[in-house]
Amino acid sequence: MSETLNALRRQSKELSNLLKDIQVAIRDSNSLIAEITAPHTLGPDVKVQKWALLEHFLITYMEWNQLYSRYLEYFGQSDSHFPKSWRNLRFNCDQSRIAILTGAAFEELPDIINEQLQKNEGPGEPSDPIEWFHEIIQNGVSRRFTDLHSWEPVKPPQPKTKNLNQSSYLSVLPKKEKVKRALEILDESDLRYAIAEKWRGIGRELDNHKQLLHTKFNDTDNNTQADVDLFLRNYRHATLSVSWLEQSKQNNSPRLFMFDRGSESRMPIYGDFLRRIENVELPSDQYQVVQQVLNRITNAICEIGYGNFAKDITAQDFKGGSQSPLGSDAINLIPGEGTGMCCPTLVAVSQGSSKRSKLGFHKIMQQVKIHLTNCVGTTRVVIVLCDSWDASSFMDEHFHELQAHHNKGVEFIFLASGAPDTSLSLVNISF
Amino acid sequence: MKRQARQSRHSSAMAATKPLVRYIRWNQSNLEFHHNKRTTVDAGCFEELLGIDPPPMSIDQYRQRSLETVVNSWAEYEAVGWNPRKRGYNENRAFYVDDDLVTSITNIERREFVTCFHEAHECGKHFDHRYHDNDRSEAAIGNRRLKYIRDFKAKVKGKAIKKCKALRGVPNV
Numbered sequence A: 001m002s003e004t005l006n007a008l009r010r011q012s013k014e015l016s017n018l019l020k021d022i023q024v025a026i027r028d029s030n031s032l033i034a035e036i037t038a039p040h041t042l043g044p045d046v047k048v049q050k051w052a053l054l055e056h057f058l059i060t061y062m063e064w065n066q067l068y069s070r071y072l073e074y075f076g077q078s079d080s081h082f083p084k085s086w087r088n089l090r091f092n093c094d095q096s097r098i099a100i101l102t103g104a105a106f107e108e109l110p111d112i113i114n115e116q117l118q119k120n121e122g123p124g125e126p127s128d129p130i131e132w133f134h135e136i137i138q139n140g141v142s143r144r145f146t147d148l149h150s151w152e153p154v155k156p157p158q159p160k161t162k163n164l165n166q167s168s169y170l171s172v173l174p175k176k177e178k179v180k181r182a183l184e185i186l187d188e189s190d191l192r193y194a195i196a197e198k199w200r201g202i203g204r205e206l207d208n209h210k211q212l213l214h215t216k217f218n219d220t221d222n223n224t225q226a227d228v229d230l231f232l233r234n235y236r237h238a239t240l241s242v243s244w245l246e247q248s249k250q251n252n253s254p255r256l257f258m259f260d261r262g263s264e265s266r267m268p269i270y271g272d273f274l275r276r277i278e279n280v281e282l283p284s285d286q287y288q289v290v291q292q293v294l295n296r297i298t299n300a301i302c303e304i305g306y307g308n309f310a311k312d313i314t315a316q317d318f319k320g321g322s323q324s325p326l327g328s329d330a331i332n333l334i335p336g337e338g339t340g341m342c343c344p345t346l347v348a349v350s351q352g353s354s355k356r357s358k359l360g361f362h363k364i365m366q367q368v369k370i371h372l373t374n375c376v377g378t379t380r381v382v383i384v385l386c387d388s389w390d391a392s393s394f395m396d397e398h399f400h401e402l403q404a405h406h407n408k409g410v411e412f413i414f415l416a417s418g419a420p421d422t423s424l425s426l427v428n429i430s431f
Numbered sequence B: 001m002k003r004q005a006r007q008s009r010h011s012s013a014m015a016a017t018k019p020l021v022r023y024i025r026w027n028q029s030n031l032e033f034h035h036n037k038r039t040t041v042d043a044g045c046f047e048e049l050l051g052i053d054p055p056p057m058s059i060d061q062y063r064q065r066s067l068e069t070v071v072n073s074w075a076e077y078e079a080v081g082w083n084p085r086k087r088g089y090n091e092n093r094a095f096y097v098d099d100d101l102v103t104s105i106t107n108i109e110r111r112e113f114v115t116c117f118h119e120a121h122e123c124g125k126h127f128d129h130r131y132h133d134n135d136r137s138e139a140a141i142g143n144r145r146l147k148y149i150r151d152f153k154a155k156v157k158g159k160a161i162k163k164c165k166a167l168r169g170v171p172n173v
Helices: A003-027 A050-075 A084-102 A109-119 A129-145 A166-171 A175-218 A222-239 A243-247 A270-277 A284-304 A306-313 A361-374 A391-397 A399-407 B002-013 B028-039 B045-050 B059-071 B138-158
Strands: A035-038 A043-049 A332-334 A345-349 A381-386 A411-417 A424-427 B075-083 B093-097 B102-107 B113-118 B161-168
Touching: A003 A035, A003 A050, A003 A084, A003 A222, A035 A050, A035 B138, A043 A050, A043 B138, A050 A084, A050 A109, A050 A129, A050 A222, A050 A243, A050 B138, A084 A175, A109 A175, A129 A175, A129 A222, A129 B138, A222 A284, A222 B138, A243 A284, A270 A284, A270 A411, A270 A424, A284 A306, A284 A345, A284 A381, A284 A411, A284 A424, A306 A345, A332 A361, A345 A361, A361 A381, A361 A391, A361 A399, A391 A399, A399 A411, B028 B045, B028 B059, B028 B113, B045 B059, B045 B113, B059 B093, B059 B102, B059 B113, B075 B138, B138 B161
Parallel strands: A332 A345, A345 A381, A381 A411
Antiparallel strands: A035 A043, A411 A424, B075 B093, B075 B161, B093 B102, B102 B113
16 A cells, blocks of 8 residues: 555544544634643643634644545545545535634634734744744645635535535525525625635735745755755655646645755756657657656656655556556556556556566566567557666666567667656667 | 663553653763753753743753653654754654653663753744743643644654654654
């Protein structure tokens, strides 16, 4: 199983416990600054202010829910892959989210959160990479938090559940009640709008703070920037905050990426890789697939590193797809489960050079050669990714067989990751 | 061999209990180094936490505070932490956090202190020490614990700390 799925599992347990405390807190009629207990989260003897528990729940749910949806896209899985309990948990948490962020009882929550954010701002600057990392992530999390009120509600997991919407509810009321309820709905709408405006205001302040942070960050030394880069890359992978998933959801550039030091200049020019297949006769739709795949692979490796990329692609729960790190499901993948249909494009991913390892370059190349034999005439482009390259071993063990396939019209693109493992370069092989 | 077996038993027995504090020692030069840092680079921080006036905090007060942090800790975990000076990871260590978010770090056997410091940002901005959250009310403590948990999770995700084994108070991420 992938690390992401394991993380979702662990976090779902934490969120379940938190939800038990939240459901009690929501029913509690005391003010937001009242002290309550959170026995499932902090233990029976620890007091906490209601607003702090609500904030903690909302952030925990926000992060889990984002990982939940991103996992489905990134790994190419459907919702039914998850246990039913997770779908129920997600729905119940979302109902609590809506109650907290739009309810009159929690009207003052934005003011309290804003006050806390102001308290945390000061004239000083972070003094080490971990503090910088914390500041950047804190800003990002707080900013996403201010958008929580505008999320689309999660649909109930059981489609047969009756969930009366406003109009059907109103239609069964007597006339006087209908008018009264309609006025209440208008008041509620006004209130919701006012609350939403408060959150948007906090969001704008956080955006300004981010700009300031970015300016200060650019003035720090190279070592600090490199360390923060490393932490952000790991965080990005752990939360699947990759550019192609974030950009599909929002119009502005992904929030974490503006701190990415020179990532654009580090990005390998995938166009150079494409030139390898200039002479291959491919239908235009297949050429587009290769283009898409190369673009996505280079992006993915640049953003999360080759080690993380290879781990995800080779995980048992990886299915691929257009939102995955491979960029398309119209390809064959080695290593992969099952035989499936032969596709014109094959992607092979190896890790290490050990001849005994299943993912070692030698065993992966053996599978490539078997695939080429089985799919002769169909496979036209082979993209092989590796993190170690032994030229003499390649010449002795693989070159001549691949040359034979090359002579029949198959083109090979060998890409090797470097140090750090976010860089990718073309290995020049002349058949 | 016997000593190794005793140490490994000691380590596993610590899974859910606080260690016998009298067995945790400071190496004298390490103690002086970290005490010096707390009273120069971080001048005023511990003094404010401990209510020491006039400053600076003495070396005995610092030693005492490091022991109290372990005794009063609400969170305990083992992890490998990033060392910005050497730009690499330290060896596996034990972390203890108390309700002021003072952190004591010991070696994995819990025999020797590595350092003791105040987590910079969970109490509000720390950089010039004027933003200490001096609220010692019960609820404020609960608030701080929740904030610490979130920050802890972010550090694990970013691998600012890794190979983390949560023992008390913080979740497995």
